[in-house]
Amino acid sequence: MPDTRRHLLIVGAGGFGREVLGYIEDDNPLFEVKGFLDSRTHVLDSTPRSVGVVGDPLTWQPQSDEVFMAALGDPYLRFKYTVNLRDIHEVDFATVVHPRANISRHAKLERGCIVAPNVGISVDTHVDEFTCIQEYTVIGHDARIGKWCQINSHCTIAGGAVIGDFVTIHPNCVITSRAVIGQGAIVGPGSVVMGRIPAGITVLGNPARRFSFR
Numbered sequence: 001m002p003d004t005r006r007h008l009l010i011v012g013a014g015g016f017g018r019e020v021l022g023y024i025e026d027d028n029p030l031f032e033v034k035g036f037l038d039s040r041t042h043v044l045d046s047t048p049r050s051v052g053v054v055g056d057p058l059t060w061q062p063q064s065d066e067v068f069m070a071a072l073g074d075p076y077l078r079f080k081y082t083v084n085l086r087d088i089h090e091v092d093f094a095t096v097v098h099p100r101a102n103i104s105r106h107a108k109l110e111r112g113c114i115v116a117p118n119v120g121i122s123v124d125t126h127v128d129e130f131t132c133i134q135e136y137t138v139i140g141h142d143a144r145i146g147k148w149c150q151i152n153s154h155c156t157i158a159g160g161a162v163i164g165d166f167v168t169i170h171p172n173c174v175i176t177s178r179a180v181i182g183q184g185a186i187v188g189p190g191s192v193v194m195g196r197i198p199a200g201i202t203v204l205g206n207p208a209r210r211f212s213f214r
């Protein structure tokens with residue numbers, strides 16, 4: 001039988017990209033991994049993998065049998081290194097859900113999302129494109145998660161919470177059902193978000209408040 005799987009390119013060969021390669025290696029019925037796209041040619045020198053860096057995402061000329069994943073942990077870097085492929089080359093981005101994730105069939109994930117092992121997503125939740133959800137995070141019913149978000153491990157996002165685009169939520173946070181988090185906000189680790197967080201600010205603590213080291 002000829003191998004009809006599509007060739008997968010993972011954008012980003014840092015820690016998150018290597019994790020994502022592991023997800024594909026765990027369960028890979030659809031894709032043959034062709035390699036990483038990363039501007040840092042030598043990024044895998046100290047952590048070699050079965051595939052290497054095959055090109056730069058900013059200059060890659062896609063082939064018709066290729067499909068892509070955006071695996072950069074920082075939402076703005078994810079956007080920077082992916083947007084040309086999305087808007088100029090109009091390539092396909094896979095949404096990859098690890099087989100050990102538990103996703104309601106009434107939840108909706110848009111293209112380019114990555115869902116790690118042991119994530120739970122409940123009914124009527126919407127996760128917009130290019131959002132990544134890390135291990136053991138649970139998202140309740142009717143939550144709204146924006147585009148290009150990074151939701152790190154062991155977070156609880158309560159039913160009905162609303163999270164804007166480009167939001168980062170660090171590990172072990174609780175986002176309550178009344179929370180509305182503005183675009184580009186950063187929620188520091190271990191925080192409890194009770195209400196509205198303005199766009200673009202960093203918050204930390206319980207209850208989460210505006211935070212800066214300076």
Ligand SMILES: CC(C)(COP(=O)(O)OP(=O)(O)OC[C@H]1O[C@@H](n2cnc3c(N)ncnc32)[C@H](O)[C@@H]1OP(=O)(O)O)[C@@H](O)C(=O)NCCC(=O)NCCS
Nearest residue numbers: 134152153170171186187188189202203204211212213214
């Ligand atoms: C709370 C947090 C979100 C704040 O982020 P931030 O405002 O961007 O702050 P940073 O951590 O980038 O640090 C900003 C500056 O304060 C400095 N700083 C860091 N820790 C400091 C401390 N304890 N006291 C004083 N200054 C400190 C940094 O060196 C940096 O200075 P620089 O800009 O001159 O390099 C961040 O510190 C944090 O905890 N991130 C989570 C990291 C993590 O757990 N990642 C795991 C992902 S799975």
